[in-house]
Amino acid sequence: MSDTTERLHMSGIVKRFPGTVALDGVDLSVRAGEVHCLLGENGAGKSTLMKILAGSYQPDEGTILLDGEPYRPATPHAGLAAGIAVIYQELDLLPDLTVAQNLLLGRAPRLGPFVRRARRAGLAREALDRVGANFPVTTPVRELPIAARQLTAIAKALTADARVIVMDEPSATLGESELARVFEVIRSLTAEGRSVIFISHRMEEVMEIGHRATVLRDGRTAGVFDLSSTGPGELVAAMIGEAKELVRPTAHPAPEGEPRLSVERVHVPGLLDVRGIEVRPGEIVGLAGLGGAGRTTLLRALFGDIKAQVTARLDGVPLRPGSPAAAVRAGLALVPESRKEQGLMLGLSVSRNAAIAALGRPPWLMPGRTGRRITADALTALGVKSAGPGQLVGQLSGGNQQKVVLAKWITRGRIRVLLLDEPTRGLDVGAKADLYRQVRHLAGQGVAVLLASSELNELTANADRIQVLYEGRNVAGFDPRVSPESVIAHTVITGATP
Template identity: 40%
Template structure:
């Protein structure tokens, strides 16, 4: 089945977000839709799948105009959107999720046997080995993704639209997904996906459409475009060097010493140093305890061990202790732990440093000035100042989160997944910002699941495996092969530390 958009315009109030968008999804073809945050990708996908109606233009299904009244209507036509945040009931089983709202029945009763049978069949087809009666909460992210796809297939999806399917997957997990996508393509399903990872786009898509500011700026067979060309089309300028050159040398002074940090159930006996002006990368598979170690370090989790800042041991039993010692931790989960989505930018910006804006009362004028400064410094783009932060794009949320963290003026910044779900132009801005920090004598720890990010940014890399430090790599030795070997436990040699 072929799904086409013809000359689609879409406005929200006075703001037009899509201009004359035309594209075709062919059966048995994988189509990548790329663009910066706010370029109009989400709106395009929502119009395809019936969540939004176009302001003008046509949606065609096998060349006949259709008007989906709702996402349910689109699903009835075999067009299914899989959201970036999984739309699964965490406490139900895989099988219950797949048939949610479409339960098979025998007479008045649920036909559990038939549903289990079909679930097994669907999962087999996807080469996914999760049990039909497993509770969704307990299965891994890629398995959840497979369950979403199985759910779509159970509704006879012929057009599958995926919003950043690899954003929450590790590279290995993404591989599994890609092989499933190839399988579906072979079965004649039309697939559209978005991604910020251009290497992925290059590898698995057949055709690519680039959006910028709501316009289609490029549309081609994937093999006809290089990654650089894609990036240039997205940003409208040359972005060939994503990672800035190191401007200032790493200082010799040790600012942070961690000794024997143990986070029960997550990390054991982690020790390392951090130098002034250094970017320290932390790599490892998801589940290797990277995030938990850092949360233990700043007191967000119960932990034992010693943390010294410039020689002075810090307490971790009070929420502000780490911050007062100059350590700020920027969470990987900006929607659930980083920002208050139903509050304005101003309230979010100053939440962590409210003390600095308060004498007896909060100085709202000073807050406003801080927001002006943050908007300018971090290039935060918002429709208006009172906008609820949940309505900002991911990249702008991340910039606001950075601004919020930096407002407390920390000497040591721990950034967990600095660019997850963020477009390439914003990524570059964030990398430049990180370099700016170390140039000013601050020290940065970057946790990332993106190998290229760690390699491109870090002066030194610690690799974690199963809650322990598996090894340390310094500048000339930092490469993908060494990191993977350490992370997978193939290479237990520790560097000099």
């Protein structure tokens, strides 16, 4: 068990982004030799707080002490040098380098200007052995399976001799035996006096490995709990809020009739196995779930953007989304979560981006006046704020970029199924209302909508039905008109209906 010596103290941490306050006076205290669990729903502020700790973000307000000394890293490299190692859920490994090169990147043993390769390999082997990994240190990371990459990332933190190790959903890609070995490593680290911040949505893991837990909710500290005297139900209640403000569901009648999209099964080995989802013309079906539950993977698979086994029908005809181009021809449209990487060409104008799907030609060959003419109505309806249609879309705020992605599909028309992945991320309240008004307008024209969002109150306000995904499977379905938000949230977090 940990002692009472304070290793890390974060006090009054505030972080603002355009249109939102991600952290609003958060406190976090971690003891030496402690496994401290950091809990909260998606969007509660966990990742932002850890990026501040790592040096990736700078806080707008607040103080941080590390072993009693002021700590404010300007970069992740400075954070690592100070003894903070963060293992993100999106692993920050370089795929073209070997395991040994990744483990000791920037810290390889040298003899003058030359890397001592044998010594580096030996140190890497020791770190891998400690986490129970038996693959060669000469293996390029891109050739490793996902679970092996996770173990590599943990081993990398060990080579850094960190005082505080942050593990963000470490079990998401691990099997039971691999996770048991990781827990052994965590216990050995805390026995040495190191501190571990453990982020997980799996209550059974939290109760097994944790000493204390801090719960974040809506960017604030909702409570600190001694896990030896706290049950999972109390933690869940703190995460979702017993008196959480609800948004009333829309009053329109639920659509009826034959489904437009009927998903028999979407399977990605080791990641996703979703069955039996239907969406009718004019219906909005919400996808709820924690990070890693499979919502993004499901939408990308239906859009032909990743390799998957898809058995589905579109208006009764087999859907074969071999590629995004084939999906678009079939009448599917995707507003992706990663708008900058997948949804936009940042070096081109607002109007050219919004017109590309409608005109079906390279946007640099498109007359500027044509793009402005055909996109004006959609951009206006969505309330896109820009210096004009000729402004580069990369210069817009993230929320306005997201609206341009939706405008692209509204301009094209001929949509039968609209796939929305976190469509309101980065939007303020008014912009969210504009976007959902347009989505409901599209549904009113017969478009079937599949909406993935980590904002449960948005799903209960806008979806006709909600499907909960948990660890790659759809585990429950709810009618938000009759199911309390707390019941749905409990299922999102635990994977089981209360």
